[in-house]
Amino acid sequence: MKKKVFIGIALLLLGFVLGGVSFQFLNKQSPLPAPQVYTPKISSRIVQTSRAFSDIVNAVSPAVVNISTIKVLRRDTGFSDDPFFDFFNEFFSPFYDFGPQRKWKEQSLGSGVIVSPDGYIITNNHVVSNAERIKVTLYDKRVFKGKVIGADPKTDIAVVKISSEDLPTIPWGDSDELQVGEFVLAIGNPFGLSHTVTMGIISAVGRANVGIADYEDFIQTDAAINPGNSGGPLVDTEGNLIGINTAIFSKSGGYQGIGFAVPSNMARRIMEQLIEEGRVIRGWLGVSIQELTPELSKKFGHKTLKGALVGETLKGSPAEKSGIRRGDIILQYGGKEVTSPAALKNMVAQSKPGTKVPITILRNKKQLRLITTVGELPVEMDKPVAEPAFETEQSAFSGLSVITLTEDIARQLGLDRNETGVVVIGVQAGSPAEEAGIKRGDVIQEIDRKRIMTLDDFMRIASEIKPDETVLMFINRGGKKFYLTVLAS
DSSP states (O other), X not given: OHHHHHHHHHHHHHHHHHHHHHHHHHHHHSOOOOOOOXXXXXXXXXXXXXXXXXXXXXXXXXXXXXXXXXXXXXXXXXXXOOHHHHHHXXXXXXTOOOSSEEEEEEXXXXXXXXXXXXXXXXXXXXXXXXXXXXXXXXXTXXXXXXXXXXEETTTTEEEEEOSOSSOOOOOBOOGGXXXXXXXXXXXXXXXXXXXXXXXXXXXXXXXXOSSSOSSOOEEEEOSOOOTTOTTOEEEOTTSOEEXXXXXXXXXXXXXXXXXXXXXXXXXXXXXXXXXXXXXXXXXXXXXXXXXOOHHHHHHTTOSSSOSEEEEEEOTTSHHXXXXXXXXXXXXXXXXXXXXXXXXXXXXXXXXXXXXXEEEEEEETTEEEEXXXXXXXXXXXXXXXXXOOOOOOOBOSSTTEEXXXXXXXXXXXXXXXXXXXXXXXXXXXXXXXXXXXXXXXXXXXXXXXXXXXXXXXXXHHHHHTSOTTOEEEEEEEETTEEEEEEEEOO
16 A cells, blocks of 8 residues: 555656656747737827927916906895994804995906016906906916906906016917817816816807807807806917907806807907007997898898898988998998908997998999998997887787887887887787787888888888788887888788
8 A cells, every 4th residue: 555655656746847847848949929019100290299289388378377356245134224233243243244234255266368578468357357356376376466457348358467577478369360170279277277278179250149248259169168267368279369268158157168269359459459548449330230131131132141231320420421321231341241240340349430441332232332431439328218108009910019109109218209100019929020029119110111100101001011921121129220021911
């Protein structure tokens, strides 16, 4: 038995020895291949483009600043000025303000761009408006007290000054030369995250009727813009300042792919006037203008929707003196095509008062060239329109009730006592008049260019209109005059 165990152990040891020798022999004859490292082939153009963007950021970032403001807000608490409450407020003031007016501080963050070595900074008006203290933090962490030199709420542009010299700046770009699809970079301080950079493209130019400012000619971009980016720069691939980031279109309050920037050319003109004049001086023609619809274009013999339809020419205005009339369609201003009323509004506003500008109009299907001397925009005064109370009388248009405009009604509507026409006192829901946009209180002064003086005129002209015929109406709404097309029933 012991002999068998000995033989088994000997055979086992012999197997281990033979196995080790065989492994060493085979390993020398067939060595395992060395592990391979995969190196991706990256185009040199991609590397160069990536480094180019980094170079732009490195060059631009030192001129981008963080702007923080402190506003003191006040709200009435409803308590009277009784001495009892004064004592109560003084005693408990460490815990709560029980006085007749409660105060608290609100801090907000925004961005800005240094545009001159001596400390002029351009930003948004809404970033610094009503601020009692402005703190400007530079890229190198230096902190300065900012002073508002001037602001223009109509374009949402403001200029802030700090006391320093030899500051880094961003060169101005020409926003008129921008093309949709170009790469752009947005730099700012979203949510307080200093010097955040995002990239995108120009999605559109000339955006108006957004409802952000009175004068709109926005650059639209998909570069991420969030709260805190306001006032920061939008730059092109050469590092030039082409816009001032202003607002976003969002249902969530954050980035959703649509941001707006004030074009650099507009922002620069506003800034220069605020610094030199202390205010913004705008050009003025003295006309009310409106969008062209397919129906309006057809009525006025115009083949496209480009241009601006003149609804009214003010007496003594540059437009009246140059021969512009109600019903004209302005096609060109200063040799540039007028694509929309908003575009014309910006062109005129940016014109220097006193300059002579050629204007091309369409009148009775014929083009005319006029020369106008641009005036200065007068101080605007908004007059509240009283809500009138009328008795109704049914008109020939289904769903539309009108009466003759009298001096008393004109006064209630805030109109000149010499205005004539019929006043809309009722618009039936779902009627053609409502669909056309006619509202209660509107004054109808013309139908198909025939003057309306009284209700009798309105009824007589309306009786001559055939059913389902589209008619042209001239409307006076609180002093603003424009055209509408209405389907007769």
